[in-house]
Amino acid sequence: MPTYQLKVNGISQTVEVSEDTPLLWVLRDHLDLVGTKFGCGIAQCGACTVHVNGIATRSCSTTIAQLENKEITTIEGLSENGTHPVQIAWKEVDVPQCGYCQAGQIMTASAFLAQNANPTEEEIKNAMHGNICRCASYTRIKKAVQNAAKNIES
């Protein structure tokens, strides 16, 4: 199997996997970064969202071969100790129920706020629409993104 060089959360990694392996499974099975979740495998639910060069990306549908020289950030690398404004807001609002989708929600929200630090409610809804929460904690997700925007501003 071919070898690939990856930069994940600032650390260079080498993995030996088949070229069609999605980033999701490289992270989970080969690099022990299990914070990124498997939900649907077809980029429909957002549970597997990571940042590739700062852009929110569905890791289940991005193959390893597409990622040479790209900077990948996962939930584990979003901040040192859960101190990213979005993580802080998630905690303040106490968003999770089962919690499984929340890493993907946080990665989507943090990439969005990096592009638009002062969003309207409609913009937040649009940005988060691609991430399913089966427990339907949408009310709190929206509130947490609003709080995070305020945290970033101050």
Place this chain on the structure above:
Amino acid sequence: MSTTKKDNSLVFSRRGFMKTTSLASGGMLIGFNLFQSCKPKAEPSIDLASLNYNDFNAFIEIADNGAVTLYSPNPEIGQGVKTAMPMLIAEELDVAWKNVYVKQGDLDTENYTRQIAGGSQSIRSSWEPLRQTGATARQMLINAAAAKWGVDASECTTSEGVITNSKGETLGYGDVVKDAAVMEIPEEVTLKEIKDFKIIGTDASNVDIDKIITGKPLYGLDYKAEGMVYAAVLRPPAFGQKLESFDATEAKAIPGVIDVVKIGESANALLNSEKRNWTVVLGSSEKVVVIAESSWIAMKGKKAIKANWVAETTLESTEFQDEKLNGLLDGNNFTTLREDGNVNKAFASADEILERTYESPFLPHNCMEPMNFFANVTADKIHLVGPVQTPEFAAQAVAAMLERDVKDIHLEMTRMGGGFGRRLYGDFVFEAAEISNTIKKPVKLISSREDDMTMGVYRPAIKYRIKAAVKDGQVTGYHIKEAAINGNMYGLIPNFFPAGAIENYKVDVANYKSNITTGAWRAPYTNFLAYAEQSFFDELAEVMNVDQVQLRLDLLENVKGTTDERIQYSPERLQQCIRMAAEKSGWGISKDGVYQGFVAYYCHNSHVAEVAEAVIEDGLPVIKKVTCVVDCGIVVNPLGAMNQIEGGVIDGVGHAMFGSFDFKNGAPTTKNFDRYRLIRMKEAPVVETHLIQNEFAPTGLGEPTLPPAGGAVANALKAATGKRIYKQPFMQDPSFWKTPEKEILG
């Protein structure tokens, strides 16, 4: 936890499953069984004197510095009990919540050999026992302090972990834990009065929040073990089919595929052994399993298997099921679950009769974490790890299937990425165990979303036909017929409102057996029944020309003072919810372009009223807001409670609007989220929640707000569009299809 084994001063309780010990490292440890203690009438099944710490699954540790740690091995499915149950203990122990740590003992294989099911516990059943546990520990600490001071224990008070005597002297819990640990466990303790609560009723964050937001391993799919391989299971594509033959040549050629094996023999042997009825979850076909070095390769290998399947029984379609259910409704093969008066007489003398039929589809659970489980079957023991709500049942079935002693099995539960009823069925546990037993390796069974959605234990399609008689402005008769699949409404459901409110009342049920596996789905039966009945009442009010709210208040008036013990809903409490929902939502006050739908419902021992508000946007109805009033007695953790309520309402709205699941030739036609529509952010209404304040013991919250939501939406859609919908999902109604030629409702 290693210190727990150095118990040098055991004291046995005469009260039940509780034991204390002092720790070699300092401090006091109280062992009890978190879930056994939640069954108030449970008798200890074994001699107390023979107990050792392996028989406990929860521990309170009070350290020398007064810090309190609660160890609990049984995590949760998202309903918040892992936070709320410790709050009950902390309240009576009288410590500050900020000084309480809740730790999950999920990797402590030495100490937790006895896991108790987590399926049906609730705050309702733990309300007294857990507070008694905390109060007992507190009393022992007081007794120790009193002995030290040489005063009577009754002179001492506590506050936030500090004991004070009548002279004003103080001792911290940490100062007396060593003494307390060897004291006799008091026979009786006094619980706090509600007005003195300091923790119950205050907001507490999810105890796992830090791990969740930083992506720490928590869930079954995150679990790994040395030497573990991955298994993907190829099951029959349709219910009613079984494996005839397969060719694994291509799969085996994929680098990383270790082996391809067949399972099902052990499961079938168990099925045929008549030891117990395990059929609901095992299936009768053999299955092909790809064993691989990674998840991706296992899934890829599964796609490369060429299998031939043959039909064994009927390959059902949605049309077939419709025909069957309609046949049941039109037929005479009913079982009567409740009958008051004589409905036929009421219909014969009625001024008006309203009869309507309501239909719902199958629904998959769609937990965000697909079904998975770890198994390592060796000659010595069987190690099972993963998300399952019924570990005892799973362990028993695995033991029976592999002809092993159940004592060989050690099962650990992980936090679950959703449950909704699906993880009550341990099919994935049995499969994982059979695979590990076959390949003699530790293995993680994984499922793709397609596997998960097509190997379901679904909420079955149901139809209700409801008929009411009206005479002289009163509802004089009510007859509901249920046509269901594989089972019928059970327990007290036939005694829910309007039972007791209408003189002539009858509940009839019929079902047919399908080969499609069905089971519990969040709020079983009521998740659809509530919509059918509450939509019917809405229409009945129109027929009677009375206000929807007034009709319900009037009917409930008839129930007051009932001596019928089967009726457990309270007409007074439901009326209070109704009045508050009407007031808070501005019911009856016309708002331009906003159309309201009203619902009041009782289930899971809680009373709920909801008002949904629809507007027409771009020619289509949209639910913008739901006002929800809940009476679940005392609310232990309002922060968690509000999350459950909002989630339940939005989940209910989503499935009523969009949830659609059909079968063709025995196979689901929808396999992933590209075609299965779950509610998302932009469709989620604002939920305005009001909790009734009272001093009743707490009742359920994970389910009761979901069933009414569908009815509230249906009634709001009727108000908005003039169109009454008798079939879920609502947005599949042709009148809501938006086509370029047709501006539907604008």
